[in-house]
Amino acid sequence: MQRTFAPFILTQFASITSVISGSMVFIAIPWIALELVGSAATAGLVVAITGIPGLIFAPLVGSVIDRFGRKRTAVWVEFLTAFTALLIPLVDWAIGLTIPLLIAIGIARGVVAPGGGTARKSLVPDVAEPAKMTLDRANSIHEAIFAAGFAIGPALATFFIALIGSTNTFYVVALMGFLSALFAMLIFVTEKHEANDESEKEPFFIYALQGFKILFSNPAVFVMMAAIMTLAVIYLPTEMVVLPAHFTALGDPEGLGLVISAGAGASVIGALGFEKLHKRFSYAAILRMAVLGIGISMFPLSFLPPVPLMVFFFFFLGLAWGPLLPLLNTVIQKKIPANKRGRVFALEMTIWHAGPLISMYAVGSAVDALGVGPVYLFLAAGVFAAALLVSFNRYIKQLNT
Numbered sequence: 001m002q003r004t005f006a007p008f009i010l011t012q013f014a015s016i017t018s019v020i021s022g023s024m025v026f027i028a029i030p031w032i033a034l035e036l037v038g039s040a041a042t043a044g045l046v047v048a049i050t051g052i053p054g055l056i057f058a059p060l061v062g063s064v065i066d067r068f069g070r071k072r073t074a075v076w077v078e079f080l081t082a083f084t085a086l087l088i089p090l091v092d093w094a095i096g097l098t099i100p101l102l103i104a105i106g107i108a109r110g111v112v113a114p115g116g117g118t119a120r121k122s123l124v125p126d127v128a129e130p131a132k133m134t135l136d137r138a139n140s141i142h143e144a145i146f147a148a149g150f151a152i153g154p155a156l157a158t159f160f161i162a163l164i165g166s167t168n169t170f171y172v173v174a175l176m177g178f179l180s181a182l183f184a185m186l187i188f189v190t191e192k193h194e195a196n197d198e199s200e201k202e203p204f205f206i207y208a209l210q211g212f213k214i215l216f217s218n219p220a221v222f223v224m225m226a227a228i229m230t231l232a233v234i235y236l237p238t239e240m241v242v243l244p245a246h247f248t249a250l251g252d253p254e255g256l257g258l259v260i261s262a263g264a265g266a267s268v269i270g271a272l273g274f275e276k277l278h279k280r281f282s283y284a285a286i287l288r289m290a291v292l293g294i295g296i297s298m299f300p301l302s303f304l305p306p307v308p309l310m311v312f313f314f315f316f317l318g319l320a321w322g323p324l325l326p327l328l329n330t331v332i333q334k335k336i337p338a339n340k341r342g343r344v345f346a347l348e349m350t351i352w353h354a355g356p357l358i359s360m361y362a363v364g365s366a367v368d369a370l371g372v373g374p375v376y377l378f379l380a381a382g383v384f385a386a387a388l389l390v391s392f393n394r395y396i397k398q399l400n401t
Helices: 006-037 040-050 052-068 070-094 099-112 114-128 135-164 169-185 204-216 219-250 253-272 274-280 283-301 307-321 324-335 338-370 372-391 394-400
Strands: none
Touching: 006 040, 006 070, 006 099, 006 114, 006 135, 006 169, 006 219, 006 253, 040 052, 040 099, 040 219, 040 338, 052 070, 052 099, 052 114, 052 338, 070 099, 070 114, 070 169, 099 114, 114 135, 114 324, 114 338, 135 169, 135 253, 135 274, 135 324, 204 219, 204 338, 219 253, 219 283, 219 324, 219 338, 219 372, 219 394, 253 274, 253 307, 274 283, 283 307, 283 324, 283 372, 283 394, 324 338, 338 372
16 A cells, blocks of 8 residues: 555644644633633633533544544534634624623533544544554654644634734634634545444444443553543643633733643653653553653642743643653554544543533632632642552553553
8 A cells, every 4th residue: 555644644734723723712711701700710610611511422422433434523523613613702792792601602612622633533543554654653743733732722822812802812713623624624534444343233322322331341541541530630720720810810811821832832742752752661651650740740830930930840741741642542542443432532532521520610719719829739739649549550551461
């Protein structure tokens, strides 16, 4: 078979534009909420409520991917997600945006948004094969592209918030989403399917729940998911509520963008280094280094040093974070049959949505009551303690088999 890179490259273009769009929302939604009411608890509540659809529908999206195709899902999900982004400036122009309207639009976005990234992760082995890439390398590049998009998105969001306002920033968000759908449309690749998958004969709801059965029957993948759950519950509120509250009080959106982008930029380096790391260390050792590195890096940040120092420490946090998602992708793609891959990746997306729902409002309330510093220190200690539990779990040795 002739070596061709086009499907892999187009997948990465679809990925980076989608991630830029999504990471801009990551900053812009809580920023709008803080502008409207000035409460970190309310901002946390908005983020938590708008995450509910992702929790409910992500497993179903995985079933759609496995049953109707990875590319097809990636295209339509991005079109629908971009359309929901357009609603924010249009509603603000027509009748004025309020917290209930912001929540309603966020819920509509949350119904469809999780599917794009899940579909592209499921497609990686299909587009890596014609490029004759190993899964280590393909996932290393794919997650580096993701991290690059996440580095660009917050900085772009804070730039446009300062330039054209927080609601008008969603015109840019929508444009990036439409570009992602266009790039996905241009991917031409044969999607692998295993023959005689008995689960495909099941009713759709039972078919969707197969992802849980697969996950629980594979302890190594389950431990990886536990690590992701730890970061979703304890770490994500620091970027989505704690730091926005800190920088909003300072009146410094550019500072927030620099700090988040420094971590995301460093995670590009960490992700690109995953393949080389695996040549020297086992998958289990890489997992330990990643989760413990994130926990250790959070402690100096919790003292809220000046922006240059925060950028410095976030860079090291990003380096630790970088190899984690390529590792998770590779383990799932190696251990899970192609026909079931979408449902398992959808569970990962479910975790990312469920985690903030568990903790976001509580963290926001704690920030309002106690201040940013004490809450950040408590979360840093929580991440480190959880990282110790995950990294010394006996099942992580199975990652190496």
